[in-house]
Amino acid sequence: MVFHSHEVKLEQIPAGQPVIFALREPVQRFISGFNSRRRQGRPRYHSPWNQAEAAAFGKFPTANDLANALSSPHDQTKAQAVAAMQSIQHVCSHYQFWLNSFEYLESRSQDLLWIGRTEHLARDFEILKSLLKLPEKCALPTDDVLSHRHLDTDERWLDATGLRNIEQWYRSDREMLENIFRLKRLSPAD
Numbered sequence: 226m227v228f229h230s231h232e233v234k235l236e237q238i239p240a241g242q243p244v245i246f247a248l249r250e251p252v253q254r255f256i257s258g259f260n261s262r263r264r265q266g267r268p269r270y271h272s273p274w275n276q277a278e279a280a281a282f283g284k285f286p287t288a289n290d291l292a293n294a295l296s297s298p299h300d301q302t303k304a305q306a307v308a309a310m311q312s313i314q315h316v317c318s319h320y321q322f323w324l325n326s327f328e329y330l331e332s333r334s335q336d337l338l339w340i341g342r343t344e345h346l347a348r349d350f351e352i353l354k355s356l357l358k359l360p361e362k363c364a365l366p367t368d369d370v371l372s373h374r375h376l377d378t379d380e381r382w383l384d385a386t387g388l389r390n391i392e393q394w395y396r397s398d399r400e401m402l403e404n405i406f407r408l409k410r411l412s413p414a415d
Contacts, residue, residue: 226357234323235333244333245353247341248320248402251395252388254343258315259288260379272314281309287380292387295394310394320401327404334408 229238238244249257263282266272274282284305285291294306311317324330330337339356341349350365375381383391392399 234325236325236329238336240333240336242336243338244336245339245341246323247343247346247349248405249343250402251398252383252391254398255292255316255391255395256288256381256383257375259291259313260375260381262313262315264379275312277308277312278314281305281313285309289380289383289387292383292391295390296386319395320398324401327401330401330405331408337408340405 235244262272262274262278263286265274281291285294291306291309294302295310297303297306309316339349339353341353347365353359354361354363
C-alpha cells in the first residue's frame with residue numbers, strides 16, 4: 226500500500242493501480258476546511274497562514290462571513306471574498322483538481338477500490354477493512370486531536386444566504402458527487 230500526499234491527483238497514479246479515497250459533502254468540506262485553516266491546523270498541526278490567507282481571515286473571521294460576502298452588493302467586498310475563496314487552503318480546490326473530471330474518473334472505474342464518505346467514515350472504514358483484509362483490531366483514531374476534528378469553539382453553520390452562495394461555489398463538486406453515486410461506489414449521505 227502506498228500513501229500519497231494530499232496534493233496527489235488521480236491522474237498521477239498509474240492506471241491499473243487500485244485507489245482508495247474519501248470525499249466530503251461540499252458545504253461541510255468548506256466549513257471544516259475554513260475552520261481548520263483559521264486555526265492554522267491546530268491543535269494537531271501547525272501550518273502558518275500565507276500572506277493571502279492572513280488577509281482573508283483578517284477580513285472574514287467566520288465561514289459564514291466569507292460565504293455571505295460572495296454575494297455582497299459591494300464590488301470590493303465581493304472581490305475580496307472571491308480572492309479569499311481562491312487562496313485559503315482546503316477551501317480553494319474543487320474535486321476536479323484531484324479527480325480531473327467525472328469522465329476521467331469513470332475511465333478509471335476499475336481502479337477505484339473504495340471511495341468513502343467523511344460523513345460516515347467509521348461505517349465506511351469497516352467496508353475498507355474488509356476489502357483490504359485488515360485485522361479486526363485496526364481502527365480509526367477516536368481522539369479528537371488525532372482525528373483532526375472540529376473544536377467546540379468552531380462556528381459550524383451558515384445562514385440561508387451563505388449556504389446558497391457556498392452551494393453555488395461548489396456546484397461542480399456536488400455534480401461530481403452525484404455522478405459518483407451512479408458508479409455505485411459511493412452511497413448518498415444518510
